[in-house]
Amino acid sequence: METRHYEVSVESNLLNDIRHHTRWFTGLGIVFLVLGIAAIAFPFIAALSLEIAIGILFVVAGVAQAVHSFSVPRWAGFFPSLGLSALALIVGLLMLFYPLAGVITLTTLVAAFFVVTGTFKTAFALQLKPAIGWGLLLIGGLLSLALGLLILFWLSEAYTWVLGLLVGVDFIFTGIWMIALASSAKRL
Template sequence: MTDVPSLPVTEAVRQKWGWFLALGIVLVIGGMLMIALPLASSIAVTLVIAIVFAIGGAVQIWHAFSVPGWGGFVWNIATGAIALAGGIAVYFNPVVGAAALTLVVAAILLAQGIAQILLAMKIRPHDGWGWVLFAGIVSALAGLCIWFEFPSSAVWVLGLLAGVSVLINGWSFIAIALAARTIGKRLSS
């Protein structure tokens, strides 16, 4: 294994500022689409997850029969059947699935927000750290809003608040990229 010298955050970001900018732009566009189509975003995400669970459950059941003599046969069948049935149920009733997914997304956004706040504190001397902090606060607040509005607005708030969070995350990466580019220009002058 070769040792790769570690670069300061500012230097690493300055060298790859274009990638940070591209990521930010993709996230901003995705966030705007999610905000413009919150119901469609909520249902689409729910349907994808339902399909993944159904296929995963079917494969798990097939796997249980493909490995005879394995001690986990019954549990593999049970967990596969639960995933398959749950995936099918959510697929045919995506509004109920979106409501359940709303709680999961609330928890994810809250955890992501806390992690981003901690990341902001870690990179605090770096230009643009305040945007990462702001993105973390927005993500955490989005998670809390989803949780406290449940279940009445679960169908539309999921797509809307997740879109806002993605949009703000995109702006944070754009801000970091532009700050790194500005620093690079100053250093090369």
């Protein structure tokens, strides 16, 4: 009896949150759709852009940590901090100077991300059952899991296009789910 009360409470809280923020859910869904279509239309450019952006973030993080390391006088963590700074700089510079190797690495990381998020989306959908939108979330979770495994199996043959394509598919499905969730919440 207590479990059913919790399920009704979770469903009504979720529904109320979605109703009060319908425009945000719809807007975010549209953003995901547009980004997904762009990634599918230009998969290699999407993969390279992602790889370069992450490389730049690593370089910035490495420089910031190096500045921090030298700005704190007689700090006991100087050498570990400086070592982590050097690691971030090296990884960032390698990604910028060897973008194809970075794309392969990122493709592997995205595969792991899809496997993990697919597992969590699936588990979350099963917790939300029979709440509004749980079926679409379940399908999205299973799709993410399948995409992650697909990337791992095709890595050596299709790393130049698979990352952009699969990220695009996942973004499109997430966008559709968010728009459907917002429009369903309006009707209830």
